[in-house]
Amino acid sequence: MHKEIPRQNSNNNQKIQDIMSKRYYRRKLVDKLASTFAIACVLAAIIPLGSILLEVIKNGASAIGIQLLTQPPGAIGSGLEDSGGIAPAIQGTLIVVGLASAIGVPIGILTGIYLSEFASGAGLFSTAVRLFNDILTGLPSVVIGIVGYVTIVVAVGSFSVLAGAFSLSIIMIPIVVRITEETLNVVPNSIREAGYSLGISKWKITLFILLKSAKSGVLTGIVLAISRIAGETAPLIMTILGTSLFFSSFTTPIDALPLRIWRLASQPYDTAHSQGWGAALLLIVIVLISSLVLRLLVHRKGFRVEALHV
Amino acid sequence: MYIDKAYVSIIKNRYGLTIDEAIHDCLLKMESSKKDNNHDQGSYKISIRNLNVWFGTKQILKNINLDIKPNAATAIIGPSGCGKTTLIRCLNRMHEMTPGAAAKGCVLIDHRDIYYKTVDPVIIKRRIGMVFQKPNPFPTMSVFDNVAAGLKLNGVKDKRLIKDIVEESLKDAALWDEVKHELDKPGIGLSGGQQQRLCIARALAMQPEILLMDEPTSALDPIASSKIEELIHGLKKDLTIITVTHNMLQAARVADFTAFMYMGELIEYGSTNQIFKNPQKELTERYISGKFG
Amino acid sequence: MFFYNMNGWCFTISFNKINKQDRKNNLSSFFSQGKRKGDKIFHGLVISTACYTLLMIVLVIFSVGNGSKDVFQKEGFFNFLTGTDWNSVEGRESYGALPYIVGTLISSALAIAIGVPISLGIAIFLSEMAPAKISLPLSLIIELLAAVPSIIYGLWALFVFRFWVRDLIEQPLYNMFGGSIPFFAQTPFGLDVFTAGIVLAVMIIPIVSSISREIIKAVPNSQREASYSLGATRWETVRIAIFPYAKSGLLGAAILGLGRAIGETILVTMIIGNTVGAAAIPMSLFSQSQTLASLIANEFNEASSSLQLSALIGLGAVLLIMTMGINIGARLLVSRMVKVSAGARE
Numbered sequence: 008m009h010k011e012i013p014r015q016n017s018n019n020n021q022k023i024q025d026i027m028s029k030r031y032y033r034r035k036l037v038d039k040l041a042s043t044f045a046i047a048c049v050l051a052a053i054i055p056l057g058s059i060l061l062e063v064i065k066n067g068a069s070a071i072g073i074q075l076l077t078q079p080p081g082a083i084g085s086g087l088e089d090s091g092g093i094a095p096a097i098q099g100t101l102i103v104v105g106l107a108s109a110i111g112v113p114i115g116i117l118t119g120i121y122l123s124e125f126a127s128g129a130g131l132f133s134t135a136v137r138l139f140n141d142i143l144t145g146l147p148s149v150v151i152g153i154v155g156y157v158t159i160v161v162a163v164g165s166f167s168v169l170a171g172a173f174s175l176s177i178i179m180i181p182i183v184v185r186i187t188e189e190t191l192n193v194v195p196n197s198i199r200e201a202g203y204s205l206g207i208s209k210w211k212i213t214l215f216i217l218l219k220s221a222k223s224g225v226l227t228g229i230v231l232a233i234s235r236i237a238g239e240t241a242p243l244i245m246t247i248l249g250t251s252l253f254f255s256s257f258t259t260p261i262d263a264l265p266l267r268i269w270r271l272a273s274q275p276y277d278t279a280h281s282q283g284w285g286a287a288l289l290l291i292v293i294v295l296i297s298s299l300v301l302r303l304l305v306h307r308k309g310f311r312v313e314a315l316h317v
Numbered sequence: 318m319y320i321d322k323a324y325v326s327i328i329k330n331r332y333g334l335t336i337d338e339a340i341h342d343c344l345l346k347m348e349s350s351k352k353d354n355n356h357d358q359g360s361y362k363i364s365i366r367n368l369n370v371w372f373g374t375k376q377i378l379k380n381i382n383l384d385i386k387p388n389a390a391t392a393i394i395g396p397s398g399c400g401k402t403t404l405i406r407c408l409n410r411m412h413e414m415t416p417g418a419a420a421k422g423c424v425l426i427d428h429r430d431i432y433y434k435t436v437d438p439v440i441i442k443r444r445i446g447m448v449f450q451k452p453n454p455f456p457t458m459s460v461f462d463n464v465a466a467g468l469k470l471n472g473v474k475d476k477r478l479i480k481d482i483v484e485e486s487l488k489d490a491a492l493w494d495e496v497k498h499e500l501d502k503p504g505i506g507l508s509g510g511q512q513q514r515l516c517i518a519r520a521l522a523m524q525p526e527i528l529l530m531d532e533p534t535s536a537l538d539p540i541a542s543s544k545i546e547e548l549i550h551g552l553k554k555d556l557t558i559i560t561v562t563h564n565m566l567q568a569a570r571v572a573d574f575t576a577f578m579y580m581g582e583l584i585e586y587g588s589t590n591q592i593f594k595n596p597q598k599e600l601t602e603r604y605i606s607g608k609f610g
Numbered sequence: 611m612f613f614y615n616m617n618g619w620c621f622t623i624s625f626n627k628i629n630k631q632d633r634k635n636n637l638s639s640f641f642s643q644g645k646r647k648g649d650k651i652f653h654g655l656v657i658s659t660a661c662y663t664l665l666m667i668v669l670v671i672f673s674v675g676n677g678s679k680d681v682f683q684k685e686g687f688f689n690f691l692t693g694t695d696w697n698s699v700e701g702r703e704s705y706g707a708l709p710y711i712v713g714t715l716i717s718s719a720l721a722i723a724i725g726v727p728i729s730l731g732i733a734i735f736l737s738e739m740a741p742a743k744i745s746l747p748l749s750l751i752i753e754l755l756a757a758v759p760s761i762i763y764g765l766w767a768l769f770v771f772r773f774w775v776r777d778l779i780e781q782p783l784y785n786m787f788g789g790s791i792p793f794f795a796q797t798p799f800g801l802d803v804f805t806a807g808i809v810l811a812v813m814i815i816p817i818v819s820s821i822s823r824e825i826i827k828a829v830p831n832s833q834r835e836a837s838y839s840l841g842a843t844r845w846e847t848v849r850i851a852i853f854p855y856a857k858s859g860l861l862g863a864a865i866l867g868l869g870r871a872i873g874e875t876i877l878v879t880m881i882i883g884n885t886v887g888a889a890a891i892p893m894s895l896f897s898q899s900q901t902l903a904s905l906i907a908n909e910f911n912e913a914s915s916s917l918q919l920s921a922l923i924g925l926g927a928v929l930l931i932m933t934m935g936i937n938i939g940a941r942l943l944v945s946r947m948v949k950v951s952a953g954a955r956e
Contacts, residue, residue, distance in 0.1 A: 197449065197451060197453035198455060200453065201449070201455065201516070202455075202470075203411065203414060204442055204446070204447035204449075205443070205466065206441070206443030206471065207466075207470045207471060208439055212470075215470060216455055216457075216466075220455075220456055220457050
């Protein structure tokens with residue numbers, strides 16, 4: 008036989024239940040409003056962003072063609088805009104970004120290795136390196152363009168490929184450092200211990216074992232850094248100047264896709280605008296396809312997105 | 318190379334070896350400690366003398382003195398936190414790689430102090446193999462490459478030699494039959510017990526004389542554990558094996574000699590038979606009969 | 611038996627073992643050599659590249675400082691900050707940065723006022739509300755959009771979006787309030803500080819929402835469960851379990867967005883109207899204006915005198931100080947918040 012234990016304070020209990028049920032409807036309403044707000048936010052973002060992609064594809068697709076991709080720009084106002092193209096800009100982007108990567112990737116990876124494998128957590132030097140690296144990631148690109156101007160353009164005497172590549176490398180290095188450090192930190196310590204116990208030197212362990220384990224993350228970081236600098240306009244304005252000619256030397260001006268888009272958009276001719284959309288389509292295809300392909304192919308376990316968005 | 322002539326002749330006569338000032342101090346210590354005990358000095362593979370180890374300000378090992386015989390398995394037992402793992406990590410100088418770690422004392426391997434200031438710790442590790450508690454094969458390498466990793470990265474280039482050594486090591490580790498047709502598969506695709514044997518093969522490939530094993534079976538199921546114990550039986554004929562184990566019964570099964578440690582001190586050391594049937598110290602007796610630990 | 615050599619371990623000599631022992635001997639002699647210069651070289655290499663980071667910061671500060679010292683000498687630092695002239699005529703040169711500081715602040719303030727709440731809404735939707743079938747592809751799309759170069763935002767804003775803003779927002783507001791509220795008292799045109807603010811918001815939304823989403827996802831499930839088990843609604847869970855935990859991270863994300871908005875150059879220069887001098891101080895939302903970054907981009911290549919160039923670099927110096935200040939301030943703020951909430955969490 009079960010003995011009923013009388014509930015204590017049954018009056019209080021009843022009171023609370025009453026209060027709670029009265030407020031319940033209001034709370035549900037608030038919740039519904041909040042959910043609606045969240046969905047509205049998503050739409051508010053999707054519509055413009057979707058429109059961007061749509062417009063670029065719509066306007067750019069009609070402009071893309073062999074002529075656009077292989078011809079230099081026609082002289083402005085001569086009525087020859089129709090016959091021009093953006094080929095020097097394509098070539099310029101490839102050269103400047105390539106050179107910047109050649110400088111930036113090795114330095115970035117080695118510094119990332121320093122912060123992950125060699126730096127003691129609290130030492131002055133390593134704290135300074137981390138701090139300054141983080142500050143560099145947040146610098147406006149126009150300021151970096153100024154740095155490129157003051158150091159290289161003035162030294163070389165003219166706007167040049169070197170100045171552009173140097174500026175872009177300053178943007179690139181902190182990104183690669185951050186990502187390399189993060190992915191190397193994720194590699195478990197037991198792997199390092201296994202390597203040490205076999206008497207393998209530290210540099211061999213780092214380059215041939217650890218980096219191989221972290222390969223996918225580091226590669227993702229590099230591709231993202233490259234697509235980031237490929238789209239940068241501001242630093243190029245004051246370092247490579249832009250031109251309608253193809254590459255001549257490392258110490259003379261050159262054109263680049265983002266710069267050319269800007270110049271074309273500033274002209275009053277419809278054909279120029281159309282070419283601008285075409286160039287934009289090209290740029291976006293390069294940037295998005297490389298990001299997308301890499302993300303789908305590569306595992307991102309334990310890899311924080313914050314490191315990528317710089 | 319500085320040579321102290323007076324000691325050259327003494328040591329040369331006793332051990333028949335050339336010498337430099339590296340073992341000067343330690344041999345002196347050994348001479349002096351020889352008076353205290355009647356061990357036969359010449360026949361020990363590893364001699365630990367007055368080893369004190371710290372981690373930060375905390376002292377982990379207190380004045381350890383131990384002699385390990387060659388071609389035998391020695392087990393180190395004791396409750397958690399008594400310093401067993403630290404002790405064997407000192408034997409191949411892995412301990413000092415942790416920041417904040419410090420070790421003082423002598424560890425003589427074949428009468429050479431590995432803690433002497435001119436000794437390069439990386440080169441020591443090539444001569445002593447280590448197997449860890451949790452199997453740690455290199456994740457991006459195949460089975461073959463895992464076993465060959467130590468050889469290749471240390472510069473051995475002869476492909477046939479590497480192939481021979483890999484096959485032999487896998488046979489010694491009793492893994493060859495299970496993987497011989499799958500040498501290209503990734504190392505982490507094996508089961509836990511197989512991975513541990515893979516790590517043993519990897520360590521064996523370096524042709525060590527000493528094999529240190531830190532709780533090698535604690536992460537494995539009983540069947541895998543017994544395979545590894547069989548392995549130790551087979552290997553100890555050619556190697557000096559030192560295992561740390563939590564499992565007293567395993568020590569009883571596998572080891573010829575046993576050392577019991579408690580709170581950083583070596584309490585008792587002797588043949589396994591003697592320790593388990595006739596422990597001299599009360600602490601040992603209490604641990605063995607399960608009264609604590 | 612072991613023979614000893616200078617570096618420590620040495621090779622063995624053995625007298626009566628066969629094949630296997632021989633190989634052991636050969637290998638051990640091999641292994642015992644190896645001067646380990648490789649490690650020293652590698653160490654030196656990584657230290658020098660780490661030093662390069664420090665060098666870059668020094669270079670940035672030095673270049674900007676050196677380039678702008680002319681204008682600061684002429685105008686005086688304080689006058690430069692508060693002046694409104696922008697006169698490059700020879701003999702009457704005078705430069706002041708105030709209008710552009712104001713323009714930068716207003717456009718960025720608009721950008722985060724609009725962009726951050728929307729980003730938070732998206733982040734909450736993606737992590738708390740949407741089923742995986744929707745949230746995974748959607749988050750992927752948003753992360754990809756974060757990689758779109760700002761020149762493309764500028765192109766779109768110049769040819770498409772400004773008309774939307776003008777026709778759908780500005781014109782109605784002007785018609786309704788143009789006479790009464792000074793905010794809306796200018797004929798709307800589409801290329802003004804208001805549009806710039808909105809497009810900047812659109813630009814920072816992908817980044818801020820991606821980071822916010824990761825931060826919200828990182829809040830342990832145990833917190834959510836605790837809240838739901840008390841009968842809380844979803845919004846209440848967000849309010850009492852998630853926001854307090856994620857506060858510092860979300861603030862960091864917002865500040866990141868702010869930094870991007872302040873430093874954005876090409877997008878702004880295409881749609882803000884490009885006025886100079888005192889006229890650049892926006893008196894209403896629909897005024898044309900100019901930001902620090904956009905003026906630098908506009909005039910840099912056509913600067914007619916070295917003083918004007920120095921003035922432009924001076925603007926860069928102001929921008930640099932603002933950005934570094936925000937960066938450092940944010941770190942201090944976030945680390946303080948982390949300390950407080952970490953203490954509470956223990």
